[in-house]
Amino acid sequence: MKRKEETLETDDWRHEYEKVVLSKKYHAAARDVALAIQRPEKTNIETAMASLYEYVASLPAAKQSTKTQRQEILAKIDTAYTALYGDLRDGATLKAIQELGLKIGYVRQGINKVPRITNLARVSLYLRDVLAEAGDLATRMGLRVTIYEPPVRGARKILEMEGIDPEELEDV
Amino acid sequence: MASPRLTLDFLARIVAYRQKHKESDTFIIIYGRRRTGKSTLGLQLLRRYLKVKNKQYREKKTTWKPEHRWAQHFQKYFAGDAMDMLKKIKSLPEESYVFVDEGVDVASWQHAMETEQKNLKELILKAGKRKLLTIFITPSLRLLSKDILAQAHYMLLIDSEPRDDKNVAHVLSNYDDPVLAENNPFGLYPIIKRITRAKRHVPGMLYNLISSSDSYVGSLVYKRLDTRIYELYDALVKEPLIYRQRQRTKYVSKALYDKTNYVLNTVFYNLYTKDNKSLAQLERLATDKFGNTLLSSSTIKRRINQMAEATRPDDEALSWTDEDEAGIVLPREYLESELEAISDTNESEQ
Numbered sequence: 001m002k003r004k005e006e007t008l009e010t011d012d013w014r015h016e017y018e019k020v021v022l023s024k025k026y027h028a029a030a031r032d033v034a035l036a037i038q039r040p041e042k043t044n045i046e047t048a049m050a051s052l053y054e055y056v057a058s059l060p061a062a063k064q065s066t067k068t069q070r071q072e073i074l075a076k077i078d079t080a081y082t083a084l085y086g087d088l089r090d091g092a093t094l095k096a097i098q099e100l101g102l103k104i105g106y107v108r109q110g111i112n113k114v115p116r117i118t119n120l121a122r123v124s125l126y127l128r129d130v131l132a133e134a135g136d137l138a139t140r141m142g143l144r145v146t147i148y149e150p151p152v153r154g155a156r157k158i159l160e161m162e163g164i165d166p167e168e169l170e171d172v
Numbered sequence: 173m174a175s176p177r178l179t180l181d182f183l184a185r186i187v188a189y190r191q192k193h194k195e196s197d198t199f200i201i202i203y204g205r206r207r208t209g210k211s212t213l214g215l216q217l218l219r220r221y222l223k224v225k226n227k228q229y230r231e232k233k234t235t236w237k238p239e240h241r242w243a244q245h246f247q248k249y250f251a252g253d254a255m256d257m258l259k260k261i262k263s264l265p266e267e268s269y270v271f272v273d274e275g276v277d278v279a280s281w282q283h284a285m286e287t288e289q290k291n292l293k294e295l296i297l298k299a300g301k302r303k304l305l306t307i308f309i310t311p312s313l314r315l316l317s318k319d320i321l322a323q324a325h326y327m328l329l330i331d332s333e334p335r336d337d338k339n340v341a342h343v344l345s346n347y348d349d350p351v352l353a354e355n356n357p358f359g360l361y362p363i364i365k366r367i368t369r370a371k372r373h374v375p376g377m378l379y380n381l382i383s384s385s386d387s388y389v390g391s392l393v394y395k396r397l398d399t400r401i402y403e404l405y406d407a408l409v410k411e412p413l414i415y416r417q418r419q420r421t422k423y424v425s426k427a428l429y430d431k432t433n434y435v436l437n438t439v440f441y442n443l444y445t446k447d448n449k450s451l452a453q454l455e456r457l458a459t460d461k462f463g464n465t466l467l468s469s470s471t472i473k474r475r476i477n478q479m480a481e482a483t484r485p486d487d488e489a490l491s492w493t494d495e496d497e498a499g500i501v502l503p504r505e506y507l508e509s510e511l512e513a514i515s516d517t518n519e520s521e522q
Contacts, residue, residue: 158178
């Protein structure tokens with residue numbers, strides 16, 4: 001019984017720790033996705049995808065239902081990946097492109113015509129939706145925290161609390 | 173101007189500011205385990221405070237001139253407990269200070285604890301009127317009731333042992349809200365609850381909880397003092413304190429003595445009268461394992477006679493308290509005879 005209580009206590013701390021770590025990862029992913037929306041280039045989208053993947057993969061999946069939901073979100077990121085890098089002759093790639101609503105144009109390279117995705121912004125928006133979904137899942141699991149404004153500490157706190165002007169303190 | 177840093181010098185200035193502009197005293201509690209440098213921290217803070225007060229005196233901003241020698245300070249402003257300090261506080265000038273180093277382990281002594289708290293409350297009241305800086309060092313928070321903690325302005329908490337002649341103290345400020353300060357002074361109670369619930373040592377747990385508390389101001393580093401100051405401090409403050417503590421534990425109060433005596437006499441009386449034991453049997457009961465007779469049969473007989481003659485005491489007289497030491501409980505016969513005398517005089521007048 002005692003052992004169980006101790007385990008609960010440890011899990012409590014782990015939960016708190018996870019909250020902080022995941023919140024940081026969420027903010028990193030949100031920042032990268034915003035950048036990918038601002039500049040829908042392949043490099044930015046790659047970074048956003050990586051951050052998002054890191055966040056989703058870090059979500060703890062203790063229950064089977066959570067595990068399934070996490071797999072679904074990871075599969076969505078995989079779809080975006082396939083759409084960007086997949087072989088166009090492959091059926092799965094074409095399906096992914098269709099799902100994301102991408103358009104393929106052709107760019108001339110010498111005598112060849114190379115296929116290119118023309119509306120990369122759709123991928124950024126797709127990643128935005130995936131991020132929101134992952135955020136919802138984390139919230140349902142109680143793993144999202146609101147990061148407050150850092151509290152006033154140190155000498156400034158005492159000065160504010162006592163209502164003292166720092167220059168007045170010099171004249172004491 | 174650059175924002176000031178949280179140092180002991182800064183705290184000393186805050187105390188002086190409160191005295192000058194707010195006409196207010198400052199009550200600082202220093203809490204930590206034994207040998208963590210509580211006294212050192214108190215003395216270091218005091219050094220800064222004396223520096224500020226000396227400057228103020230030179231600029232004629234205060235009437236109190238701090239003494240030059242540590243020995244004078246130790247004799248005049250330092251005390252081992254609140255009771256000792258109450259004797260000294262009458263002679264202390266305004267805007268000076270009070271330093272109480274509570275090294276005595278009175279926490280295990282329930283009634284002494286109550287007396288200590290009463291004394292401490294009185295001390296806080298008197299220190300407040302005189303705008304004094306009160307530095308109170310305690311190894312136990314149980315010694316301080318919620319009322320006392322609520323009245324403190326700052327708490328310096330030490331959670332680790334010193335390293336390389338240095339240590340860190342965490343500064344906590346009390347709430348302005350009186351209700352909050354009274355019910356959860358310094359936000360300490362949830363922290364204590366959380367730590368005791370963990371039932372085992374989690375490294376850094378106290379610091380993590382304190383630093384996330386809204387009463388946390390910051391942490392400051394302090395160093396050791398000159399060894400000679402410690403020697404003087406031990407000789408003039410600590411040793412008299414240990415002596416007083418020894419005296420306290422050596423003797424029992426008269427109330428306790430009377431109570432024990434009464435219980436013993438009652439046992440003898442009951443055995444003799446109700447259980448029909450002989451005096452020889454009772455004498456054997458009062459013989460220790462080495463064969464020494466602790467009470468002779470004549471003494472036991474005298475005690476039994478005393479009990480037989482005694483009338484039922486008042487209920488109040490039966491419930492001994494510490495106050496009975498000072499007060500005198502009048503015997504019932506005396507009161508009855510006085511009442512009879514009064515009623516006789518009334519009848520004769522009619």
